[in-house]
Amino acid sequence: MEILSVLLEWGPYLLGGIAITLGLTISALALGFCLGLPLALGQVYGSRPVRSLIAVYVWFFRGLPTLILLFLFYFGVFPALGLDFSAFVIGATVLGLRGAAYQSQIFRAGIQSVAEGQMTAALSLGMTRWEAVQCIIIPQALRISLPGWSNEYPELLTDSAVCYAIGVAELMTRTSQIVSVTYMTMPIYIACALIFIALNYGGMRVIRKAEERFAIPGFGGKAVQP
Amino acid sequence: MTGEYILRVEDIHKKFNDREILRGISFNVKKGATIVFIGPSGTGKSTLLRCINQLTEPDRGKVFLDDEEITGCGSRISGYRQRIGMVFQNFNLFDHLTAVENVEIAPIKVRKMKKEEAHAKAMEELHRVGMADWAHHYPAELSGGQAQRVSIARCLAMDPEVILFDEPTSALDPELTREVLEVMKDLARSGMTMLVVSHEMGFARSVATEIIFMEGGRIVEQGSPLEIMNNPKHPRTREFLGRIEHT
Numbered sequence: 001m002e003i004l005s006v007l008l009e010w011g012p013y014l015l016g017g018i019a020i021t022l023g024l025t026i027s028a029l030a031l032g033f034c035l036g037l038p039l040a041l042g043q044v045y046g047s048r049p050v051r052s053l054i055a056v057y058v059w060f061f062r063g064l065p066t067l068i069l070l071f072l073f074y075f076g077v078f079p080a081l082g083l084d085f086s087a088f089v090i091g092a093t094v095l096g097l098r099g100a101a102y103q104s105q106i107f108r109a110g111i112q113s114v115a116e117g118q119m120t121a122a123l124s125l126g127m128t129r130w131e132a133v134q135c136i137i138i139p140q141a142l143r144i145s146l147p148g149w150s151n152e153y154p155e156l157l158t159d160s161a162v163c164y165a166i167g168v169a170e171l172m173t174r175t176s177q178i179v180s181v182t183y184m185t186m187p188i189y190i191a192c193a194l195i196f197i198a199l200n201y202g203g204m205r206v207i208r209k210a211e212e213r214f215a216i217p218g219f220g221g222k223a224v225q226p
Numbered sequence: 227m228t229g230e231y232i233l234r235v236e237d238i239h240k241k242f243n244d245r246e247i248l249r250g251i252s253f254n255v256k257k258g259a260t261i262v263f264i265g266p267s268g269t270g271k272s273t274l275l276r277c278i279n280q281l282t283e284p285d286r287g288k289v290f291l292d293d294e295e296i297t298g299c300g301s302r303i304s305g306y307r308q309r310i311g312m313v314f315q316n317f318n319l320f321d322h323l324t325a326v327e328n329v330e331i332a333p334i335k336v337r338k339m340k341k342e343e344a345h346a347k348a349m350e351e352l353h354r355v356g357m358a359d360w361a362h363h364y365p366a367e368l369s370g371g372q373a374q375r376v377s378i379a380r381c382l383a384m385d386p387e388v389i390l391f392d393e394p395t396s397a398l399d400p401e402l403t404r405e406v407l408e409v410m411k412d413l414a415r416s417g418m419t420m421l422v423v424s425h426e427m428g429f430a431r432s433v434a435t436e437i438i439f440m441e442g443g444r445i446v447e448q449g450s451p452l453e454i455m456n457n458p459k460h461p462r463t464r465e466f467l468g469r470i471e472h473t
Contacts, residue, residue, distance in 0.1 A: 125380070126337075131335055
Protein backbone atom coordinates (compact mmCIF):
# COMPACT_ATOMS: atom_id res chain seq x y z
CA MET A 1 0.00 0.00 0.00
CA GLU A 2 2.88 2.29 0.85
CA ILE A 3 4.42 1.62 -2.57
CA LEU A 4 1.15 2.53 -4.24
CA SER A 5 0.85 5.83 -2.40
CA VAL A 6 4.50 6.68 -3.19
CA LEU A 7 3.94 5.92 -6.85
CA LEU A 8 0.75 7.96 -6.88
CA GLU A 9 2.50 10.86 -5.20
CA TRP A 10 5.70 10.80 -7.26
CA GLY A 11 4.35 9.24 -10.46
CA PRO A 12 3.57 12.51 -12.23
CA TYR A 13 7.07 13.83 -11.42
CA LEU A 14 8.68 10.62 -12.71
CA LEU A 15 6.53 10.62 -15.84
CA GLY A 16 7.55 14.25 -16.44
CA GLY A 17 11.04 12.88 -17.09
CA ILE A 18 9.75 11.02 -20.15
CA ALA A 19 9.55 14.23 -22.19
CA ILE A 20 13.12 15.17 -21.21
CA THR A 21 14.47 11.66 -21.93
CA LEU A 22 12.66 11.51 -25.27
CA GLY A 23 13.78 15.08 -26.05
CA LEU A 24 17.41 14.11 -25.42
CA THR A 25 17.08 10.92 -27.47
CA ILE A 26 15.30 12.43 -30.46
CA SER A 27 17.53 15.54 -30.57
CA ALA A 28 20.64 13.36 -30.39
CA LEU A 29 19.25 10.98 -33.02
CA ALA A 30 18.49 13.90 -35.35
CA LEU A 31 21.86 15.58 -34.79
CA GLY A 32 23.58 12.23 -35.27
CA PHE A 33 21.72 11.71 -38.56
CA CYS A 34 22.34 15.24 -39.88
CA LEU A 35 26.06 14.95 -39.10
CA GLY A 36 26.51 11.22 -39.63
CA LEU A 37 25.34 11.17 -43.25
CA PRO A 38 27.70 13.95 -44.47
CA LEU A 39 30.51 12.32 -42.49
CA ALA A 40 29.83 9.01 -44.26
CA LEU A 41 29.72 10.72 -47.67
CA GLY A 42 32.99 12.47 -46.85
CA GLN A 43 34.57 9.16 -45.89
CA VAL A 44 33.52 7.51 -49.13
CA TYR A 45 33.85 10.33 -51.66
CA GLY A 46 36.06 12.88 -49.91
CA SER A 47 39.69 13.73 -50.56
CA ARG A 48 42.42 12.13 -48.45
CA PRO A 49 42.62 15.07 -45.96
CA VAL A 50 38.82 15.04 -45.54
CA ARG A 51 38.82 11.28 -44.97
CA SER A 52 41.64 11.62 -42.42
CA LEU A 53 39.83 14.37 -40.50
CA ILE A 54 36.64 12.31 -40.37
CA ALA A 55 38.59 9.25 -39.22
CA VAL A 56 40.01 11.30 -36.32
CA TYR A 57 36.50 12.52 -35.43
CA VAL A 58 35.10 8.98 -35.43
CA TRP A 59 38.07 7.64 -33.48
CA PHE A 60 37.71 10.39 -30.84
CA PHE A 61 33.96 10.12 -30.27
CA ARG A 62 33.85 6.34 -30.38
CA GLY A 63 36.93 6.00 -28.23
CA LEU A 64 35.77 7.85 -25.13
CA PRO A 65 33.05 6.86 -22.66
CA THR A 66 29.93 9.01 -22.88
CA LEU A 67 30.41 10.17 -19.29
CA ILE A 68 33.89 11.56 -19.98
CA LEU A 69 32.63 13.30 -23.12
CA LEU A 70 29.79 14.87 -21.12
CA PHE A 71 32.19 16.22 -18.49
CA LEU A 72 34.66 17.43 -21.15
CA PHE A 73 31.95 19.40 -22.92
CA TYR A 74 30.06 20.53 -19.80
CA PHE A 75 33.08 21.73 -17.83
CA GLY A 76 35.52 22.39 -20.69
CA VAL A 77 34.46 22.93 -24.29
CA PHE A 78 31.23 24.90 -23.82
CA PRO A 79 32.60 27.27 -21.11
CA ALA A 80 35.86 27.73 -23.09
CA LEU A 81 33.81 28.81 -26.11
CA GLY A 82 31.83 31.20 -23.92
CA LEU A 83 28.63 29.26 -24.58
CA ASP A 84 26.18 29.33 -21.71
CA PHE A 85 23.80 26.54 -22.65
CA SER A 86 21.60 24.43 -20.40
CA ALA A 87 22.67 20.96 -19.31
CA PHE A 88 19.94 19.57 -21.59
CA VAL A 89 21.44 21.24 -24.69
CA ILE A 90 24.95 20.11 -23.76
CA GLY A 91 23.73 16.57 -23.09
CA ALA A 92 21.84 16.37 -26.39
CA THR A 93 24.83 17.82 -28.26
CA VAL A 94 27.29 15.32 -26.79
CA LEU A 95 24.97 12.37 -27.39
CA GLY A 96 24.38 13.66 -30.96
CA LEU A 97 28.08 14.15 -31.70
CA ARG A 98 28.85 10.68 -30.37
CA GLY A 99 25.88 9.21 -32.24
CA ALA A 100 27.11 10.86 -35.45
CA ALA A 101 30.38 8.93 -35.17
CA TYR A 102 28.48 5.64 -34.92
CA GLN A 103 25.84 6.56 -37.49
CA SER A 104 28.51 7.63 -39.99
CA GLN A 105 29.87 4.09 -39.98
CA ILE A 106 26.39 2.62 -40.50
CA PHE A 107 25.78 4.96 -43.46
CA ARG A 108 29.29 4.40 -44.86
CA ALA A 109 28.60 0.67 -44.99
CA GLY A 110 25.24 1.41 -46.64
CA ILE A 111 26.81 3.65 -49.29
CA GLN A 112 29.50 1.10 -50.04
CA SER A 113 26.86 -1.62 -50.38
CA VAL A 114 25.15 0.15 -53.29
CA ALA A 115 26.23 -1.68 -56.46
CA GLU A 116 28.90 0.17 -58.44
CA GLY A 117 26.78 -0.08 -61.58
CA GLN A 118 24.24 2.32 -60.06
CA MET A 119 26.74 5.18 -60.05
CA THR A 120 28.02 4.19 -63.51
CA ALA A 121 24.49 4.21 -64.94
CA ALA A 122 23.74 7.61 -63.36
CA LEU A 123 26.93 9.11 -64.79
CA SER A 124 26.21 7.62 -68.20
CA LEU A 125 22.88 9.50 -68.24
CA GLY A 126 24.69 12.81 -67.79
CA MET A 127 24.29 13.20 -64.03
CA THR A 128 27.18 14.79 -62.19
CA ARG A 129 28.73 12.75 -59.40
CA TRP A 130 26.89 14.87 -56.81
CA GLU A 131 23.53 14.47 -58.60
CA ALA A 132 24.11 10.71 -58.70
CA VAL A 133 24.93 10.63 -55.00
CA GLN A 134 21.83 12.68 -54.14
CA CYS A 135 19.29 10.96 -56.38
CA ILE A 136 20.57 7.41 -56.64
CA ILE A 137 23.12 6.51 -53.96
CA ILE A 138 21.67 8.17 -50.83
CA PRO A 139 18.09 6.87 -51.21
CA GLN A 140 19.40 3.33 -51.64
CA ALA A 141 22.08 3.61 -48.95
CA LEU A 142 19.53 4.85 -46.39
CA ARG A 143 17.25 1.91 -47.07
CA ILE A 144 20.14 -0.51 -46.75
CA SER A 145 21.25 1.24 -43.53
CA LEU A 146 17.85 1.21 -41.81
CA PRO A 147 18.22 -2.14 -39.97
CA GLY A 148 21.60 -1.13 -38.54
CA TRP A 149 20.48 2.41 -37.89
CA SER A 150 17.42 1.22 -35.95
CA ASN A 151 19.80 0.14 -33.17
CA GLU A 152 20.71 3.77 -32.61
CA TYR A 153 17.38 4.56 -30.97
CA PRO A 154 17.59 2.10 -28.02
CA GLU A 155 21.31 2.87 -27.79
CA LEU A 156 20.71 6.62 -27.38
CA LEU A 157 17.63 6.13 -25.24
CA THR A 158 19.57 4.14 -22.66
CA ASP A 159 22.66 6.35 -23.03
CA SER A 160 20.58 9.43 -22.25
CA ALA A 161 20.46 8.27 -18.61
CA VAL A 162 24.12 9.26 -18.31
CA CYS A 163 23.05 12.90 -18.56
CA TYR A 164 22.03 12.40 -14.94
CA ALA A 165 25.70 13.18 -14.19
CA ILE A 166 25.40 16.78 -15.43
CA GLY A 167 22.03 17.36 -13.81
CA VAL A 168 19.59 17.03 -16.70
CA ALA A 169 16.20 16.31 -15.13
CA GLU A 170 15.57 13.21 -17.22
CA LEU A 171 14.09 9.90 -16.05
CA MET A 172 17.19 8.60 -14.26
CA THR A 173 17.78 11.85 -12.40
CA ARG A 174 14.19 11.99 -11.24
CA THR A 175 14.26 8.32 -10.22
CA SER A 176 17.33 8.92 -8.05
CA GLN A 177 15.74 12.00 -6.52
CA ILE A 178 12.57 10.09 -5.60
CA VAL A 179 14.64 7.21 -4.15
CA SER A 180 16.66 9.63 -2.01
CA VAL A 181 13.43 11.04 -0.54
CA THR A 182 11.38 7.85 -0.15
CA TYR A 183 14.17 5.26 0.42
CA MET A 184 12.12 2.82 -1.71
CA THR A 185 14.94 1.79 -3.98
CA MET A 186 13.67 -1.26 -5.87
CA PRO A 187 10.05 -0.25 -6.63
CA ILE A 188 11.13 3.12 -7.98
CA TYR A 189 13.96 1.71 -10.10
CA ILE A 190 11.62 -0.99 -11.41
CA ALA A 191 9.08 1.70 -12.36
CA CYS A 192 11.86 3.60 -14.13
CA ALA A 193 12.99 0.42 -15.93
CA LEU A 194 9.43 -0.28 -17.08
CA ILE A 195 9.18 3.23 -18.52
CA PHE A 196 12.46 2.71 -20.45
CA ILE A 197 11.17 -0.62 -21.76
CA ALA A 198 7.92 1.01 -22.88
CA LEU A 199 9.76 3.89 -24.59
CA ASN A 200 12.06 1.40 -26.29
CA TYR A 201 9.14 -0.70 -27.52
CA GLY A 202 7.18 2.34 -28.75
CA GLY A 203 10.19 3.81 -30.59
CA MET A 204 10.98 0.54 -32.30
CA ARG A 205 7.37 0.25 -33.44
CA VAL A 206 7.71 3.66 -35.11
CA ILE A 207 10.96 2.60 -36.79
CA ARG A 208 9.33 -0.62 -37.95
CA LYS A 209 6.48 1.42 -39.50
CA ALA A 210 9.05 3.63 -41.25
CA GLU A 211 10.76 0.54 -42.61
CA GLU A 212 7.44 -0.74 -44.00
CA ARG A 213 6.73 2.70 -45.46
CA PHE A 214 10.04 2.82 -47.34
CA ALA A 215 10.20 -0.88 -48.25
CA ILE A 216 10.78 -1.67 -51.91
CA PRO A 217 10.33 -5.09 -53.56
CA GLY A 218 13.66 -6.83 -53.95
CA PHE A 219 15.42 -4.43 -51.64
CA GLY A 220 16.71 -6.41 -48.65
CA GLY A 221 16.94 -5.38 -45.04
CA LYS A 222 14.39 -5.11 -42.26
CA ALA A 223 14.55 -3.13 -39.05
CA VAL A 224 15.18 -4.98 -35.82
CA GLN A 225 11.93 -6.38 -34.44
CA PRO A 226 10.82 -4.68 -31.24
CA MET B 227 36.50 14.09 -93.26
CA THR B 228 34.97 16.23 -90.51
CA GLY B 229 31.23 16.82 -90.59
CA GLU B 230 30.64 13.51 -92.30
CA TYR B 231 30.87 11.55 -89.06
CA ILE B 232 28.86 11.90 -85.87
CA LEU B 233 31.56 10.12 -83.84
CA ARG B 234 35.27 9.87 -84.41
CA VAL B 235 37.61 7.76 -82.31
CA GLU B 236 41.33 8.39 -82.81
CA ASP B 237 44.17 6.23 -81.52
CA ILE B 238 42.66 5.26 -78.15
CA HIS B 239 45.06 3.62 -75.71
CA LYS B 240 44.23 2.30 -72.26
CA LYS B 241 46.27 0.43 -69.68
CA PHE B 242 45.09 -1.06 -66.39
CA ASN B 243 48.13 -1.41 -64.16
CA ASP B 244 50.67 -2.81 -66.59
CA ARG B 245 48.17 -4.54 -68.81
CA GLU B 246 47.54 -2.80 -72.10
CA ILE B 247 43.84 -3.21 -72.91
CA LEU B 248 43.51 -0.89 -75.90
CA ARG B 249 46.48 -0.38 -78.23
CA GLY B 250 45.49 2.38 -80.60
CA ILE B 251 41.87 2.07 -81.71
CA SER B 252 40.60 4.37 -84.45
CA PHE B 253 37.34 4.35 -86.37
CA ASN B 254 34.62 6.71 -87.55
CA VAL B 255 30.86 6.42 -87.23
CA LYS B 256 28.40 7.91 -89.69
CA LYS B 257 25.05 9.18 -88.46
CA GLY B 258 22.50 6.36 -88.43
CA ALA B 259 25.15 3.64 -88.62
CA THR B 260 25.07 0.47 -86.52
CA ILE B 261 28.54 -0.83 -85.75
CA VAL B 262 28.83 -4.22 -84.10
CA PHE B 263 32.05 -5.07 -82.24
CA ILE B 264 32.96 -8.72 -82.01
CA GLY B 265 35.98 -10.50 -80.63
CA PRO B 266 37.16 -12.80 -77.83
CA SER B 267 36.46 -11.92 -74.19
CA GLY B 268 38.96 -9.60 -72.53
CA THR B 269 39.90 -7.99 -75.79
CA GLY B 270 38.88 -4.48 -74.75
CA LYS B 271 35.50 -4.07 -76.45
CA SER B 272 33.66 -2.93 -73.31
CA THR B 273 36.59 -0.75 -72.25
CA LEU B 274 36.46 0.89 -75.67
CA LEU B 275 32.76 1.79 -75.21
CA ARG B 276 33.52 3.19 -71.75
CA CYS B 277 36.38 5.24 -73.19
CA ILE B 278 33.98 6.76 -75.73
CA ASN B 279 31.70 8.27 -73.07
CA GLN B 280 34.64 8.74 -70.69
CA LEU B 281 33.33 6.48 -67.95
CA THR B 282 36.88 5.20 -68.29
CA GLU B 283 39.41 7.86 -69.15
CA PRO B 284 41.71 6.76 -71.99
CA ASP B 285 45.47 7.20 -71.47
CA ARG B 286 45.92 8.53 -74.99
CA GLY B 287 43.80 9.32 -78.02
CA LYS B 288 40.82 11.47 -78.81
CA VAL B 289 37.07 11.10 -79.17
CA PHE B 290 35.00 13.61 -81.14
CA LEU B 291 31.22 13.93 -81.03
CA ASP B 292 30.00 16.01 -83.95
CA ASP B 293 33.52 17.43 -84.31
CA GLU B 294 33.67 18.52 -80.67
CA GLU B 295 36.46 16.85 -78.74
CA ILE B 296 35.07 15.20 -75.63
CA THR B 297 38.31 13.71 -74.32
CA GLY B 298 39.78 15.81 -71.53
CA CYS B 299 36.82 18.19 -71.48
CA GLY B 300 36.58 18.14 -67.65
CA SER B 301 33.20 18.79 -66.11
CA ARG B 302 31.57 19.35 -69.52
CA ILE B 303 31.57 15.57 -69.95
CA SER B 304 28.15 15.36 -68.25
CA GLY B 305 26.72 17.38 -71.14
CA TYR B 306 28.26 15.05 -73.73
CA ARG B 307 27.08 11.96 -71.85
CA GLN B 308 23.51 13.21 -72.23
CA ARG B 309 24.07 12.91 -75.98
CA ILE B 310 25.70 9.46 -75.81
CA GLY B 311 23.43 6.92 -74.15
CA MET B 312 24.64 3.62 -72.76
CA VAL B 313 22.95 0.28 -72.18
CA PHE B 314 24.69 -2.16 -69.86
CA GLN B 315 25.01 -5.93 -69.74
CA ASN B 316 23.51 -6.03 -66.23
CA PHE B 317 20.89 -3.36 -67.01
CA ASN B 318 21.93 -1.22 -64.00
CA LEU B 319 18.37 -0.04 -63.45
CA PHE B 320 18.02 2.07 -60.31
CA ASP B 321 16.72 -0.49 -57.82
CA HIS B 322 14.76 1.96 -55.65
CA LEU B 323 12.73 3.39 -58.54
CA THR B 324 9.87 1.95 -60.59
CA ALA B 325 10.31 1.46 -64.33
CA VAL B 326 8.73 4.82 -65.17
CA GLU B 327 10.72 6.61 -62.45
CA ASN B 328 13.90 5.05 -63.85
CA VAL B 329 13.09 6.52 -67.23
CA GLU B 330 12.00 9.98 -66.07
CA ILE B 331 14.67 10.68 -63.45
CA ALA B 332 17.42 11.84 -65.82
CA PRO B 333 15.15 14.17 -67.84
CA ILE B 334 13.96 15.71 -64.54
CA LYS B 335 17.30 15.99 -62.74
CA VAL B 336 19.65 16.53 -65.66
CA ARG B 337 17.57 18.25 -68.33
CA LYS B 338 15.40 20.05 -65.75
CA MET B 339 12.27 18.92 -67.55
CA LYS B 340 8.95 19.46 -65.75
CA LYS B 341 7.78 16.34 -63.91
CA GLU B 342 4.57 15.96 -65.97
CA GLU B 343 6.44 16.44 -69.23
CA ALA B 344 9.14 13.96 -68.18
CA HIS B 345 6.48 11.46 -67.13
CA ALA B 346 4.75 11.72 -70.51
CA LYS B 347 8.09 11.30 -72.27
CA ALA B 348 8.95 8.31 -70.07
CA MET B 349 5.62 6.63 -70.82
CA GLU B 350 6.14 7.27 -74.53
CA GLU B 351 9.56 5.59 -74.43
CA LEU B 352 8.27 2.69 -72.33
CA HIS B 353 5.51 2.24 -74.88
CA ARG B 354 8.13 2.25 -77.65
CA VAL B 355 9.94 -0.71 -76.05
CA GLY B 356 6.68 -2.48 -75.14
CA MET B 357 6.97 -1.88 -71.41
CA ALA B 358 4.19 0.65 -70.73
CA ASP B 359 2.13 -1.94 -68.84
CA TRP B 360 5.02 -2.48 -66.44
CA ALA B 361 5.61 1.20 -65.72
CA HIS B 362 4.88 0.97 -62.01
CA HIS B 363 6.88 -2.17 -61.29
CA TYR B 364 10.26 -2.18 -59.58
CA PRO B 365 13.34 -3.67 -61.28
CA ALA B 366 13.23 -6.70 -58.97
CA GLU B 367 9.78 -7.51 -60.36
CA LEU B 368 10.92 -7.56 -63.99
CA SER B 369 12.48 -10.34 -66.05
CA GLY B 370 15.93 -9.74 -67.52
CA GLY B 371 14.50 -8.95 -70.95
CA GLN B 372 11.96 -6.53 -69.50
CA ALA B 373 14.62 -4.84 -67.38
CA GLN B 374 16.87 -4.42 -70.40
CA ARG B 375 14.02 -2.92 -72.42
CA VAL B 376 13.38 -0.44 -69.59
CA SER B 377 17.05 0.45 -69.57
CA ILE B 378 16.86 1.12 -73.32
CA ALA B 379 13.82 3.36 -72.68
CA ARG B 380 15.76 5.16 -69.94
CA CYS B 381 18.48 5.83 -72.46
CA LEU B 382 16.05 6.98 -75.17
CA ALA B 383 14.34 9.44 -72.81
CA MET B 384 17.45 11.63 -73.01
CA ASP B 385 17.15 11.79 -76.85
CA PRO B 386 20.72 10.63 -77.39
CA GLU B 387 22.50 11.02 -80.73
CA VAL B 388 24.45 7.79 -80.23
CA ILE B 389 23.74 4.74 -78.06
CA LEU B 390 26.45 2.41 -76.80
CA PHE B 391 25.27 -1.15 -76.11
CA ASP B 392 27.64 -3.12 -73.90
CA GLU B 393 26.73 -6.79 -74.42
CA PRO B 394 23.03 -6.05 -73.89
CA THR B 395 21.89 -9.66 -74.24
CA SER B 396 24.75 -11.57 -72.58
CA ALA B 397 22.84 -12.00 -69.32
CA LEU B 398 19.66 -13.20 -71.03
CA ASP B 399 18.32 -16.55 -72.19
CA PRO B 400 17.50 -16.97 -75.93
CA GLU B 401 13.83 -16.06 -75.51
CA LEU B 402 14.57 -12.84 -73.62
CA THR B 403 17.45 -12.09 -75.98
CA ARG B 404 15.01 -12.11 -78.88
CA GLU B 405 12.71 -9.48 -77.32
CA VAL B 406 15.64 -7.15 -76.63
CA LEU B 407 17.10 -7.63 -80.12
CA GLU B 408 13.71 -6.78 -81.64
CA VAL B 409 13.75 -3.43 -79.84
CA MET B 410 17.33 -2.82 -80.98
CA LYS B 411 16.45 -3.67 -84.58
CA ASP B 412 13.57 -1.18 -84.49
CA LEU B 413 15.93 1.45 -83.14
CA ALA B 414 18.46 0.80 -85.88
CA ARG B 415 15.73 1.03 -88.51
CA SER B 416 14.57 4.34 -87.03
CA GLY B 417 18.00 5.80 -87.81
CA MET B 418 19.57 5.74 -84.35
CA THR B 419 23.36 5.61 -84.38
CA MET B 420 24.39 2.53 -82.42
CA LEU B 421 27.66 0.96 -81.30
CA VAL B 422 27.00 -2.57 -80.12
CA VAL B 423 29.29 -5.04 -78.40
CA SER B 424 27.60 -8.35 -79.05
CA HIS B 425 28.10 -11.87 -80.32
CA GLU B 426 24.60 -12.02 -81.75
CA MET B 427 25.69 -12.72 -85.33
CA GLY B 428 22.11 -12.88 -86.62
CA PHE B 429 21.56 -9.34 -85.36
CA ALA B 430 24.89 -8.22 -86.83
CA ARG B 431 24.05 -9.75 -90.19
CA SER B 432 20.62 -8.16 -90.43
CA VAL B 433 21.20 -4.76 -88.86
CA ALA B 434 24.89 -3.81 -88.76
CA THR B 435 26.29 -1.39 -91.31
CA GLU B 436 29.77 -2.39 -90.21
CA ILE B 437 31.36 -5.13 -88.14
CA ILE B 438 34.65 -4.57 -86.31
CA PHE B 439 36.60 -7.62 -85.14
CA MET B 440 38.91 -6.82 -82.22
CA GLU B 441 41.59 -8.87 -80.55
CA GLY B 442 44.34 -8.01 -78.09
CA GLY B 443 43.26 -4.38 -77.88
CA ARG B 444 43.53 -3.82 -81.63
CA ILE B 445 41.15 -3.77 -84.58
CA VAL B 446 42.03 -6.86 -86.59
CA GLU B 447 39.50 -6.42 -89.36
CA GLN B 448 36.51 -4.26 -90.19
CA GLY B 449 34.01 -4.19 -92.98
CA SER B 450 30.41 -4.72 -93.97
CA PRO B 451 28.58 -7.75 -92.53
CA LEU B 452 28.83 -9.45 -95.92
CA GLU B 453 32.59 -8.92 -96.11
CA ILE B 454 33.29 -10.00 -92.54
CA MET B 455 30.92 -12.93 -92.33
CA ASN B 456 31.14 -14.36 -95.82
CA ASN B 457 34.65 -13.48 -96.79
CA PRO B 458 36.85 -12.66 -93.79
CA LYS B 459 40.38 -11.78 -94.84
CA HIS B 460 42.27 -12.24 -91.60
CA PRO B 461 42.83 -15.84 -90.38
CA ARG B 462 41.95 -14.83 -86.77
CA THR B 463 38.60 -13.45 -87.91
CA ARG B 464 37.91 -16.71 -89.77
CA GLU B 465 38.91 -18.76 -86.74
CA PHE B 466 36.76 -16.67 -84.36
CA LEU B 467 33.69 -16.72 -86.60
CA GLY B 468 34.12 -20.46 -87.14
CA ARG B 469 34.18 -20.99 -83.39
CA ILE B 470 31.09 -18.91 -82.54
CA GLU B 471 29.09 -20.45 -85.37
CA HIS B 472 29.65 -23.87 -83.78
CA THR B 473 28.53 -22.81 -80.29
